[in-house]
Amino acid sequence: MKNQEQKTDPKKTAEQLKGTVTDKTTEAINSMNLEDKIGLERREAYIEPQTRDLLRKLLQDGDKVEIIPIYTPGVGFEYRITGTASNINETDKLSRNTLENLAQLGILQKSFYDSVSICPTCQSTMMTLHNRCPKCKSHNVEKTSLTEHILCGYIDQRNKYIQDRCPKCGEPLGEGQYRNMGRWYICQECGEKFENPEFDLICRNCNKNFTIKEAQLTEIPKFTLNLTRKKEIRQNVTSLENIKTLLTKLDFNVETPGLTIGQKSGMNHHFSLIAKKQIKDQEIFIALDHAVSETEIQPSPLILYIYKISEVKVDVPIFVAMPKLSETARKIAQGHDILIIEGSTEGSEVIIKVKTEIEERINQINQKATTTSKNQQQENKPETTSFFSKLIGGKKRT
């Protein structure tokens, strides 16, 4: 599993392996059932840092917290978590695509919030509403109220009765001698007077002009945590914090999630957590994956993990299964040198177990390194030695 030697042309081998590996992976993925596939996708989603942050916030803020669309002028609808409006950062904005994807995976729940007219050409919500003359289609329309002078029968806009005198007969508007005829519209182009104007819209993003009927209608959903999966979500986003804290205390450089490149295939491999530490001229490499299920962990995430660590030199392989491995998965795990943690990582015994395991493995590596370096010392030039001792200097183990 570790330190396999490659004597053939490395480039050629890598390419060949890439072919077979991809085939094998595709085959393996195809043979999984749909639930497994969605489960794996969901697992990948839980690893995403932005998603983890979002889910943690949602869990903190209680069950009623919603991600609602907020209209920003010049931008359109944006998604933010409610309750954080007072201190909005750029990073608080959430992309609709991300949210839709999380809803599809069953992590979030999507529901109706509002619907809105959008431009039929560019789907923008930025548009202005215009009154239009039904006769000549001009926008040059004035909204007014018409007043009838009952005594002479003259009808005109209220503002034409200057100083409350009828513009036709010149008589003042006495009590009960005039009548308000309500709101009217007058076209300044063709003089048409009408009660109901037409409306049209201009898209301020692409400048297209269209009627209200031509505008498209789109739903603006809101999102909430899928409460039926709350336990799983909580386990996924909080479970690694203790292990992360432990490794950081042990001077490891921790990445969650971690990305590394397969030595043989050249493929990118994601782990839930990667931790590295330089001890003398050795790098200690920890790769951890964790899988969560409502009942038990099926073999597929474990098999994927075993495949990934066959590709990378891992000193301490750790697999966390919540709440536990299935019988088959446990049998598979027995054939490999993996530290399996079943159940929550919250308890102190688990952390002690992980700590002991890591220290044991580091000791083994140290012993090996000491033996090797003793053998090499005579040949080493003094400069190289001092270079290495400088490197180690800052990271002494206590």
Ligand SMILES: [Zn+2]
């Ligand atoms: Zn448009």
Ligand SMILES: [Zn+2]
């Ligand atoms: Zn007109």
Ligand SMILES: [Zn+2]
């Ligand atoms: Zn009059």
